[in-house]
Amino acid sequence: MRRTTLADVADEAGVSVALVSIVMRGAPGAGAATRERVLEVARRLDYRPDTRARLLRSGRSQLLGVMFDVRHPFHVDVLTGLYDAAGQAGYQLTLSAVTPRRDEQTAVTELMQDRCEALVLFSPRMPSAALAALAEQRPVVTMMRAVRRRDVDVVRTDDALGSHQAVDHLAGLGHTRIAHVDGGALPGAAERRLGYQQAMAQHGLTSYEKIVSGGPGEEDGARAAAVLFGDPPTAVTVFNDLSATGLLDVLRRHRVDVPGDLSVVGYDDSSFSRLAHIDLTTVAQDIAAMAGHAVARAVHRIEDTPGGDRETIVAPHLVIRGTTAAPPGAPGSDPLPTG
Amino acid sequence: MRRTTLADVADEAGVSVALVSIVMRGAPGAGAATRERVLEVARRLDYRPDTRARLLRSGRSQLLGVMFDVRHPFHVDVLTGLYDAAGQAGYQLTLSAVTPRRDEQTAVTELMQDRCEALVLFSPRMPSAALAALAEQRPVVTMMRAVRRRDVDVVRTDDALGSHQAVDHLAGLGHTRIAHVDGGALPGAAERRLGYQQAMAQHGLTSYEKIVSGGPGEEDGARAAAVLFGDPPTAVTVFNDLSATGLLDVLRRHRVDVPGDLSVVGYDDSSFSRLAHIDLTTVAQDIAAMAGHAVARAVHRIEDTPGGDRETIVAPHLVIRGTTAAPPGAPGSDPLPTG
DNA sequence: GTGAAAGCGCTAACAA
DNA sequence: TTGTTAGCGCTTTCAC
Numbered sequence: 034m035r036r037t038t039l040a041d042v043a044d045e046a047g048v049s050v051a052l053v054s055i056v057m058r059g060a061p062g063a064g065a066a067t068r069e070r071v072l073e074v075a076r077r078l079d080y081r082p083d084t085r086a087r088l089l090r091s092g093r094s095q096l097l098g099v100m101f102d103v104r105h106p107f108h109v110d111v112l113t114g115l116y117d118a119a120g121q122a123g124y125q126l127t128l129s130a131v132t133p134r135r136d137e138q139t140a141v142t143e144l145m146q147d148r149c150e151a152l153v154l155f156s157p158r159m160p161s162a163a164l165a166a167l168a169e170q171r172p173v174v175t176m177m178r179a180v181r182r183r184d185v186d187v188v189r190t191d192d193a194l195g196s197h198q199a200v201d202h203l204a205g206l207g208h209t210r211i212a213h214v215d216g217g218a219l220p221g222a223a224e225r226r227l228g229y230q231q232a233m234a235q236h237g238l239t240s241y242e243k244i245v246s247g248g249p250g251e252e253d254g255a256r257a258a259a260v261l262f263g264d265p266p267t268a269v270t271v272f273n274d275l276s277a278t279g280l281l282d283v284l285r286r287h288r289v290d291v292p293g294d295l296s297v298v299g300y301d302d303s304s305f306s307r308l309a310h311i312d313l314t315t316v317a318q319d320i321a322a323m324a325g326h327a328v329a330r331a332v333h334r335i336e337d338t339p340g341g342d343r344e345t346i347v348a349p350h351l352v353i354r355g356t357t358a359a360p361p362g363a364p365g366s367d368p369l370p371t372g
Numbered sequence: 373m374r375r376t377t378l379a380d381v382a383d384e385a386g387v388s389v390a391l392v393s394i395v396m397r398g399a400p401g402a403g404a405a406t407r408e409r410v411l412e413v414a415r416r417l418d419y420r421p422d423t424r425a426r427l428l429r430s431g432r433s434q435l436l437g438v439m440f441d442v443r444h445p446f447h448v449d450v451l452t453g454l455y456d457a458a459g460q461a462g463y464q465l466t467l468s469a470v471t472p473r474r475d476e477q478t479a480v481t482e483l484m485q486d487r488c489e490a491l492v493l494f495s496p497r498m499p500s501a502a503l504a505a506l507a508e509q510r511p512v513v514t515m516m517r518a519v520r521r522r523d524v525d526v527v528r529t530d531d532a533l534g535s536h537q538a539v540d541h542l543a544g545l546g547h548t549r550i551a552h553v554d555g556g557a558l559p560g561a562a563e564r565r566l567g568y569q570q571a572m573a574q575h576g577l578t579s580y581e582k583i584v585s586g587g588p589g590e591e592d593g594a595r596a597a598a599v600l601f602g603d604p605p606t607a608v609t610v611f612n613d614l615s616a617t618g619l620l621d622v623l624r625r626h627r628v629d630v631p632g633d634l635s636v637v638g639y640d641d642s643s644f645s646r647l648a649h650i651d652l653t654t655v656a657q658d659i660a661a662m663a664g665h666a667v668a669r670a671v672h673r674i675e676d677t678p679g680g681d682r683e684t685i686v687a688p689h690l691v692i693r694g695t696t697a698a699p700p701g702a703p704g705s706d707p708l709p710t711g
Numbered sequence: 712g713t714g715a716a717a718g719c720g721c722t723a724a725c726a727a
Numbered sequence: 728t729t730g731t732t733a734g735c736g737c738t739t740t741c742a743c
Binding site: 133 | 590
């Protein structure tokens, strides 16, 4: 029980394979009547073109290779947007995952073997020299990772702006004692820290500026909470949502009312931050826009169109949920005394 | 700047393409010296075999097509296990995602076009007739979904056993008033409900048996919590983790102490259930085992080996965290009075 | 508008 | 052990 091939359709329709090929691709050069008849036969025979054979001959694959990390929920969200954008641009995606036992090298090699026309890498951790080496072979677009290489395109969020928005929100609520739990040397951490500092300055709050060292995990947030207890602020912006939940947990265990006594803002709008139980105010990245830009840049390079910016920086926006409110004692802001 | 091909390597090494092919595949039929020389040249020229051309000719792709849903964190976890298992079996994976705007039909069609040798589908929602139709074209293994079709292989968790374990744990702690918030008509819900009933019977608790209708989301758990308030049990087993957190949230808002007043067990061991903030006792599926069996079954069908079970049912295990404890008033089990 | 022929990079018979 | 030949399913000249 062989598969249906172009030749089968050609035989059945009584035309040449070349003609069927033309029709199937929607290429010009076939009579309307023939076209219809071929299409009908193809449908009846349930013919599916063999992508591989097609691209073997044409040299093109119309394939965008995507490397993502299964451990990062955010990556999976971006995948959704990327499928949309790629579809609209007429490209297919081939996915290659990074897992605890499958490194970036392996993932990228597979993509190369699949003859993708461009690589879209989600926050790659490999050195930028490695990225540049890849870029010599194929167009490379990195997402959520800044790279200073002429040949590597970048699509990322304006993390400084995100932190800035968080502080603006808090300051607007009346907070002045706003601390920041940072992400150390992690990608994006420096920017988020900077955005915090800039916003504090802009609100004339430089004198309070307080940065506690944190990290990407719950433990980091929990540790930071302990440090904050020494001289509690009324609000904290945290490097990411996971760290923020770690902090929240310690807070609630110590019966610190959130947001009554302390407001908390996370970063990433991770799916769990939406849980009623966590209900975290957080900074959301504009996934659809990022995906759109990434595909646009990849196609841009593939088709060798001149112009356009190598780096695209997308603005995030704040998602206000239940962990932020006016500071304690603010006029008209007290919740009913809990008792 | 063309890619390096077999012919290039052959020229450079002064042998025929066929021989290079043999060497590259590690197939028998080449002298040790030649082999070494060819390998050396290939390495120097950075030769990468073209997978597509290879399989176009050989008719085999050594490819397992995987359909997963980006919205389901559990699916992503299983992916990790599947990569491991496939690698060991000498197969590659091609991934095709289901997203809010990309349905199962699209995902599967792409897999078919990629000429995968078998399809591994993560909890497909399509009717079993559709599954059977697919199975006529390629071996199909469904995971986390029971299907009664001779041609469709199934790898799933023993959900009845999972529920049973949850009840055993609770009963062992001294609970007698144990309720179950179910998943309605969702896949797996009937089994989990049954496991609860069987376990209750086994512990002589049939008289208390109490099933509240729920669902897969947080809202469902929250709604169920309201119902439970009428005649509170001392413990609840919930259809899944998400629903359990919805329930937990309502409980804590109403100052019901968990696990002091009420113990809660979820199902799935979702990544968020691990968060210190949620710290949910839950039933975990054995991902590595499931992945291993899925690949084994797929390969089994591909290579047309006779024997083996069409359906593989894997035992889950309970992960005990912070939402379960002895019932209120149980000897020696009271926490310090919270005051 | 349509068909014949060549060949993409590779593997599989077979011959040498 | 090695090379020759044919051809996987398709696209692409280039004739007709």
